[in-house]
Amino acid sequence: QVQLVESGGGLVQPGGSLRLSCAASGSIFSEHTMGWYRQAPGKERELVARITNGGSTDYADSVKGRFTISRDNAKNTVYLQMNSLKPEDTAVYYCNVKAAFAPWYAYWGQGTQVTVSS
Numbered sequence: 001q002v003q004l005v006e007s008g009g010g011l012v013q014p015g016g017s018l019r020l021s022c023a024a025s026g027s028i029f030s031e032h033t034m035g036w037y038r039q040a041p042g043k044e045r046e047l048v049a050r051i052t053n054g055g056s057t058d059y060a061d062s063v064k065g066r067f068t069i070s071r072d073n074a075k076n077t078v079y080l081q082m083n084s085l086k087p088e089d090t091a092v093y094y095c096n097v098k099a100a101f102a103p104w105y106a107y108w109g110q111g112t113q114v115t116v117s118s
Contacts, residue, residue, distance in 0.1 A: 002026040002105050004095055009112030012085055020080040020112060022095030033098050034071055034078040038091035038114075045094070049080060062088075085116045 008020040020036070035050035048060045049069040057069055068081040078095055092111040096104045 002028060002097060002107070004097070004105070004107075004109035006093060006095055006109050006112040009093060009114045011115045011117065013118055014086060014116055016085050016116070017081070017083045018085065018114060020082065020093055020095075020114075022078045022080075022109075024076045024078070024095070024097055028076045028097060030073040031100065033100070034069075035096050035098075035104070036069060036078070036080045037094045037096060038089075039094070039111075040088075040091040043091075048093075051078065082114070085114075087116045090114060090116050 003025045005023045006020060008018060010018060012018055031053040033050055033052050036048050037045050038048050039045040046060065048063050049057065049067055051057045051069045051071050059067060066082065066084045069078065071078045092113050094108050094111040098104045
């Protein structure tokens with residue numbers, strides 16, 4: 001079983017920055033891929049960034065160049081640095097983990113709210 005706890009969200013003006021953190025515990029190992037999802041009201045949850053055990057990263061087109069995902073394997077923690085935030089980035093942000101040939105973990109944490117507004 002895996003426990004996921006997100007933090008770092010809040011209210012920020014357009015163009016501002018936030019840094020999200022996710023602490024994972026339980027059956028977590030350094031070879032897991034880790035990622036960030038977000039869900040806005042009335043929309044499906046979408047994958048915005050992921051990072052492999054080797055440090056390879058991928059981003060959704062909507063956030064590429066503005067967001068950076070990183071990880072600390074010793075702490076089983078993944079981060080999302082969000083810069084140049086836009087109102088359309090407003091959503092609840094969730095983290096998740098997966099093994100090499102497995103789906104993303106089936107149970108979600110509470111998420112952290114990010115609101116971008118003037």
